[in-house]
Amino acid sequence: MANGDDRAAQRPPGSQAFDRRRFLGFVLAAPTLVTAAELVPAEQARADVPSADITELVDLNDVMTLAALPTSGLITVQVHTDGTVSFALPRAEVGQGITTSTAMLIAEEMDVPLAKVRVTLADARPELVFNQLTGGSNTTIATYTPVRVAAAIARGRLLEAAATAFGAALTEVTIRAGVVIGPAGRTIGIGALAEKAAAVRTQQVAAELKPAEQFTVIGTPQRRIDALDAVTGRKKFAMDLTIPDAFPTMVCRPPTINGKVGSVANVDEVRAMPGVTDVVVIKSGVAVRARTFGQCIDGVRALKVSWVPGSAKGKSDESVLRELKAAEITMGLPPLTPSVEGRFTFHFRSNSALEPNCAIADVRSDRAEIWSSLKAPIVAKEAIAAKLGLPLSAVTVHVTEGGGSFGRKLFFDAALEAVEISERIGKPVKLMWHRADDSRQGRTHPMATSRVRISYVGDTVLSYKQRHTSVATDLSHGFGEIFTALAAKLPVADLGFSETFFQLSQSMPYNFGVNSRLLNETDKSFNTGSMRNVYSPDVTCARELVIDQLAAKMGKDPYRFRRDFLRDHRSLAVLEKVAEAGRWGRPMPEGTAQGIALHSEYHSASAVLVEIDCRPETVNRPIRDGVAGPRVTRIVLAVDAGLTINPRGLEAQMMGCAMDGIALALTSSLHLRDGYFLEASWDNYFYTRQWNTPPELDIIIMPDTTGKPGGAGELGVAATMAAVACAYGRATGTMPTTFPVNHGTLSFEPKPTVPPVPQSPTDGRDHAY
Amino acid sequence: MPKHTFRLNGEQVTVDIADDVRLLWVLRDILGVTGPKYGCGINVCKACTSHLNGRAVNPCAIPVGDLNPTDEVTTIEGLPGTVGADLHPMQQAWLDQDVAQCGYCQPGQIMAAVALVRRAAEEGREITEADLDGIRNICRCGTYLRIREAIKAGARSM
Numbered sequence A: 001m002a003n004g005d006d007r008a009a010q011r012p013p014g015s016q017a018f019d020r021r022r023f024l025g026f027v028l029a030a031p032t033l034v035t036a037a038e039l040v041p042a043e044q045a046r047a048d049v050p051s052a053d054i055t056e057l058v059d060l061n062d063v064m065t066l067a068a069l070p071t072s073g074l075i076t077v078q079v080h081t082d083g084t085v086s087f088a089l090p091r092a093e094v095g096q097g098i099t100t101s102t103a104m105l106i107a108e109e110m111d112v113p114l115a116k117v118r119v120t121l122a123d124a125r126p127e128l129v130f131n132q133l134t135g136g137s138n139t140t141i142a143t144y145t146p147v148r149v150a151a152a153i154a155r156g157r158l159l160e161a162a163a164t165a166f167g168a169a170l171t172e173v174t175i176r177a178g179v180v181i182g183p184a185g186r187t188i189g190i191g192a193l194a195e196k197a198a199a200v201r202t203q204q205v206a207a208e209l210k211p212a213e214q215f216t217v218i219g220t221p222q223r224r225i226d227a228l229d230a231v232t233g234r235k236k237f238a239m240d241l242t243i244p245d246a247f248p249t250m251v252c253r254p255p256t257i258n259g260k261v262g263s264v265a266n267v268d269e270v271r272a273m274p275g276v277t278d279v280v281v282i283k284s285g286v287a288v289r290a291r292t293f294g295q296c297i298d299g300v301r302a303l304k305v306s307w308v309p310g311s312a313k314g315k316s317d318e319s320v321l322r323e324l325k326a327a328e329i330t331m332g333l334p335p336l337t338p339s340v341e342g343r344f345t346f347h348f349r350s351n352s353a354l355e356p357n358c359a360i361a362d363v364r365s366d367r368a369e370i371w372s373s374l375k376a377p378i379v380a381k382e383a384i385a386a387k388l389g390l391p392l393s394a395v396t397v398h399v400t401e402g403g404g405s406f407g408r409k410l411f412f413d414a415a416l417e418a419v420e421i422s423e424r425i426g427k428p429v430k431l432m433w434h435r436a437d438d439s440r441q442g443r444t445h446p447m448a449t450s451r452v453r454i455s456y457v458g459d460t461v462l463s464y465k466q467r468h469t470s471v472a473t474d475l476s477h478g479f480g481e482i483f484t485a486l487a488a489k490l491p492v493a494d495l496g497f498s499e500t501f502f503q504l505s506q507s508m509p510y511n512f513g514v515n516s517r518l519l520n521e522t523d524k525s526f527n528t529g530s531m532r533n534v535y536s537p538d539v540t541c542a543r544e545l546v547i548d549q550l551a552a553k554m555g556k557d558p559y560r561f562r563r564d565f566l567r568d569h570r571s572l573a574v575l576e577k578v579a580e581a582g583r584w585g586r587p588m589p590e591g592t593a594q595g596i597a598l599h600s601e602y603h604s605a606s607a608v609l610v611e612i613d614c615r616p617e618t619v620n621r622p623i624r625d626g627v628a629g630p631r632v633t634r635i636v637l638a639v640d641a642g643l644t645i646n647p648r649g650l651e652a653q654m655m656g657c658a659m660d661g662i663a664l665a666l667t668s669s670l671h672l673r674d675g676y677f678l679e680a681s682w683d684n685y686f687y688t689r690q691w692n693t694p695p696e697l698d699i700i701i702m703p704d705t706t707g708k709p710g711g712a713g714e715l716g717v718a719a720t721m722a723a724v725a726c727a728y729g730r731a732t733g734t735m736p737t738t739f740p741v742n743h744g745t746l747s748f749e750p751k752p753t754v755p756p757v758p759q760s761p762t763d764g765r766d767h768a769y
Numbered sequence B: 001m002p003k004h005t006f007r008l009n010g011e012q013v014t015v016d017i018a019d020d021v022r023l024l025w026v027l028r029d030i031l032g033v034t035g036p037k038y039g040c041g042i043n044v045c046k047a048c049t050s051h052l053n054g055r056a057v058n059p060c061a062i063p064v065g066d067l068n069p070t071d072e073v074t075t076i077e078g079l080p081g082t083v084g085a086d087l088h089p090m091q092q093a094w095l096d097q098d099v100a101q102c103g104y105c106q107p108g109q110i111m112a113a114v115a116l117v118r119r120a121a122e123e124g125r126e127i128t129e130a131d132l133d134g135i136r137n138i139c140r141c142g143t144y145l146r147i148r149e150a151i152k153a154g155a156r157s158m
Helices: A006-010 A060-074 A098-110 A139-166 A227-232 A267-271 A293-302 A317-327 A377-388 A413-425 A435-440 A479-489 A497-505 A536-553 A558-565 A569-581 A647-667 A716-732 B023-030 B089-097 B106-122 B129-133 B144-157
Strands: A022-028 A034-037 A076-079 A085-089 A117-121 A174-176 A179-181 A187-189 A203-208 A247-252 A260-264 A276-282 A285-290 A305-308 A339-346 A358-363 A368-372 A395-399 A429-432 A448-457 A460-471 A514-522 A592-601 A604-613 A631-640 A696-701 B003-008 B011-016 B050-052 B055-057 B072-074
Touching (some): A034 A139, A098 A139, A139 A174, A139 A187, A276 A293, A285 A293, A293 B023, A317 A448, A317 A460, A358 A413, A377 A395, A413 A429, A536 A592, A536 A647, A558 A569, A558 A592, A569 A592, A569 A631, A569 A696, A592 A716, A604 A647, A631 A647, A631 A716, A647 A696, A647 B144, B089 B144, B106 B144
Parallel strands (some): A368 A395, A460 A514, A631 A696
Antiparallel strands (some): A022 A034, A076 A085, A174 A179, A247 A285, A339 A448, A592 A604, A604 A631, B003 B011
């Protein structure tokens, strides 16, 4: 039959051989068709020759994928009578586009229209153990196969049900655009088959995945499935939900990081303010619940609190830098051969998303329900249950759509706090951190120094040594548990979590002889976390800047030097692509320059060519309540993320990574003084703004040479930051050593710390345009 | 409690709330209109950008007592209604360019874009790169380049 099922027809009759595209899964007992994927076949052992670089043997994503293996079978695809297909993704969507790419996988495998696939976010599911952590750019890598297996089983069941309905052979039916077509052009929609294809008892079945050459959805540019909701204001974030009696709640926070309440002079007075329903002292400050957030702000500002200094008492940028220097381990004796060295400082940076830390909590005596955007919802659920002394089954944690993350939502600070407040006052609360709270008390990318030494003789590089010293990064959100579970399988058994993460996430793409890199951490008094791309932007920036120095010493062009020393074809290909597309080496006016840099991670590779304008008339252009500085005028970014599910989504991620890289290199940092961060809002913290964006941005997606998806949500940050830094160095003739380069100039008037939040202006009508 | 009456997305509304409560909280916490987002509360991030009598304003900086019964507040929810369609051309341009990532800032971005294009039209000119550079709405996902493309496309069809 010409319209017979391609895959069924291809299967050798009676073959018992385990085809590499055949996988086992389940049909679950349910009223309509529900299928589930079982095991993901283990990644093929990597055949690279063992070397000094452990990321060639195993990297962070391998660890996370391995950790996910025993439980991946629990993800289910459901077919409904209205012809839609639904899937509850055990991951957090925070803008990275994974609901869209997951819907694409299902649409592809089932041959149903993308618009008929609904992907929601699963509640916290402790039975998934490690497999509900969104991080490490691992989502697509870990879920690519199991999602398709569940979808393929569903497709197979629908075909069987249709064949029965038509009285036809299985080879005579096929699915096109969500409709099953049988002999003589007979058709039946999958909605009409949803009950017929359902199982009365759970059974194991085999499925064969669609071969890549038959893909019609995967690899095609698709719009986000939530785009319409986003542009109409219908997309619901945690604070947009209507939960009965969950009144707005804010917390009056201390003037120093992690300060504590000593005493409160006027609780009753504030409780009597208009709209205020409750005022209660909690661990992190004084909570105010009111009819509106505006009245919470009024209450927070009216509270008279005496504070006990916090964990960073008296600390400043200068004192932390001294601590870091004291913690630095030796680089060893200077080599006898020629060498180049660099020492770099990376200041604190905020990973605040635009949606601040927030959560809704409804805690009762025997149960609790929480709504929040959480990338580690199982850990959150466990922590909440423990805090309340409730069994895990009495705690429901809903994962809401997130308004950005950048690492922030790996933690659940707001959820824990909302639970504490709701328990104390016995009412549901809708807790939101004020922006000033989010900036001053929220998680940060820790301050760090990085030292690099490269020794060489003639045209040969003998060794590369990097020593990264950082304020401790808090990885307690779940990566830790993964590493604990798998420690025995890793060649890093004696290392701590952070060093393990560091070693697993860093790669050495160059042939630089003996390669050694170490992380050393100090000072746990700050609220830190893994900001997008974690250690890589700083580590890569330091490396690429010293490589430019080495190239200059050897009398080589920065691009040609990198090309000559790169070890793998994927890195080489992205580098050559940006050099060609960006016309590397083209003549440029004085005060402007190009820079080029490379980064590989997440089984992916990226290269970035940047052009920057550092001429005084550009640097000093007037900007109201913001910073100008050098302007990146062009970015060419080439990305090889292996098999790309949605090129349009990948381009979006690379664009965002590029904006982050610009900010990290040029404008965005936190200034620490007297135990607190000076930055309290977006007019102090200078994330990339329209006036900082490159007029030209070209993103080039490389052809896939692997057949497997790599990670990409964070990939482009490191290479962009490094390329901007290299371009800045070449344009100004001085290698930048402190980041961001404008950190030494405070470009705003710090807001007061008492009261901790600024009052909203009243002159909004005067600024209408 | 004082009563405040104004027009919201084409309908007259009345709320009982103190004069100094900012319009953003009246919209979100009292009326349940959640398209305008909170990002700073001090009129710098622009996530709550909406229209007042056709001009872009930030409700986080307007006490509800400043509104008159004839004042017309338009949030992202009411934008399509201003052109009598399911979607405003700017929203369609946003879809065509697939601008949104997390989407949190996008209602404010779209409202700012519409006001910017209207102002340029009133001045009898096209949108310039300088106009686009001057947009103050923050997008922490960094969708800036697609925003610029969408505004140019949206302006052509407005």
